[in-house]
Amino acid sequence: MVSIRLRRQQRDPEGRMPVLDHLRELRRRIIAMLVIVSLGAVFGWIFYADILDVLKHPYCQVPKKYRATPNATGQCVLIYHGVLDGFTTRLKVAAIAGAVLTGPLWLYQIWAFITPGLRSNEKKYTRVFVAASTLLFAAGMSLAYVVLAKGLRILIEQGGYGTAAQLTVSEYISFVTLMLVVFGAAFELPLIVVMANFSGVLSYRLLKRTRRVGIFLIFVFAAIATPTTDPFTMCAMAIPMVLLFEASIQIARVHDRRKARRKAEARTEDALDDDVPSEIEAVPHGLDWSDST
Incomplete structure (x- = not known):
């Protein structure tokens, strides 16, 4: 005990x-x-x-x-x-x-x-x-x-x-x-985008296609979220957010390219596996016998 x-x-x-x-x-x-x-x-x-x-x-x-x-x-x-x-x-x-x-x-x-x-x-x-x-x-x-x-x-x-x-x-x-x-x-936006990309929720192709909409929504968010009503404060928030958003898109581009390259290499390795038999045609066809003696 x-x-x-x-x-x-x-x-x-x-x-x-x-x-x-x-x-x-x-x-x-x-x-x-x-x-x-x-x-x-x-x-x-x-x-x-x-x-x-x-x-x-x-x-x-x-x-x-x-x-x-x-x-x-x-x-x-x-x-x-x-x-x-x-x-x-x-x-x-x-x-x-x-x-x-x-x-x-x-x-x-x-x-x-x-x-x-x-x-x-x-x-x-x-x-x-x-x-x-x-x-x-x-x-x-x-x-x-x-x-x-x-x-x-x-x-x-x-x-x-x-x-x-x-x-x-x-x-x-x-x-x-x-x-x-x-x-x-607001400055956490690019981190959220990168996390969504790494988890497979957002792809670079989708981010690239919706870039203009995202930038527009950033300015709308800055206009609503800032307690002040002046354009200076709104732009002071929106412009850095746009730059960070663009940086997150580029990180997603690099990540998706590496991911696609790894998948291609994995498919190539599976195709060359010694334990997997190659497919052989039972009846050969399309042979050129013109040069045969």
């Missing part, structure tokens, strides 16, 4: 396990993700002032004549009205910062939960996709932060002369977060 209790269960090399074990593993991974994000949120809570300065910088780039300054110093400030608004805003910023800063760590937890059920070549692609997803999301957020100042200025200046914006910190943080998340998620 002691030996049975101390004996460890051997892990299935193919990653198969009962349903209850899957649920326990999922629970363990979710708890690990929550702990990771919570630790990152503690870091965001401690450095809240520095993070808020970074997020507030695009708004502070708007000319002073369009910004209301409730204090006599004329500094760039955000206001709040409710008693708990300051606390909830700090908590929101800390949670967002924790999720962003620890992104690769909790993404790894998702990958570790999926990996046991994948084959060796699929695991290799999964590592690449996780790394590419992190880089693309970071690139989208960086671009959103760069164009945010220009978009804010265009929006605030629409009020006209004699008006000034006095933004609350909660609404501004929500707006900036939405911009960062939308741009980051």
Whole structure:
């Protein structure tokens, strides 16, 4: 009995396990993700002032004549009205910062939960996709932060002369977060296209035939998804998405060519197999006897 209790269960090399074990593993991974994000949120809570300065910088780039300054110093400030608004805003910023800063760590937890059920070549692609997803999301957020100042200025200046914006910190943080998340998620488009191509859902021939429709839909998505209504922000999202979409099409072209070449080589090897008898005509025909003696 002691030996049975101390004996460890051997892990299935193919990653198969009962349903209850899957649920326990999922629970363990979710708890690990929550702990990771919570630790990152503690870091965001401690450095809240520095993070808020970074997020507030695009708004502070708007000319002073369009910004209301409730204090006599004329500094760039955000206001709040409710008693708990300051606390909830700090908590929101800390949670967002924790999720962003620890992104690769909790993404790894998702990958570790999926990996046991994948084959060796699929695991290799999964590592690449996780790394590419992190880089693309970071690139989208960086671009959103760069164009945010220009978009804010265009929006605030629409009020006209004699008006000034006095933004609350909660609404501004929500707006900036939405911009960062939308741009980051939009930059995942080429990765989704490549994954669909590698899995056999989308072929290069279909992508090439629907390229113009795809580009049109990208601009429609950019016009709807961007919180601002100015064409500058829309083009700032749409043009990089079009370039990334074109890059994914070219990756699909290379992948489909290699796949077709491997299939052709496999058919050739099957045709030359020594264990497969050659087909011989029972009655020869079409012979030329004109030169025979």
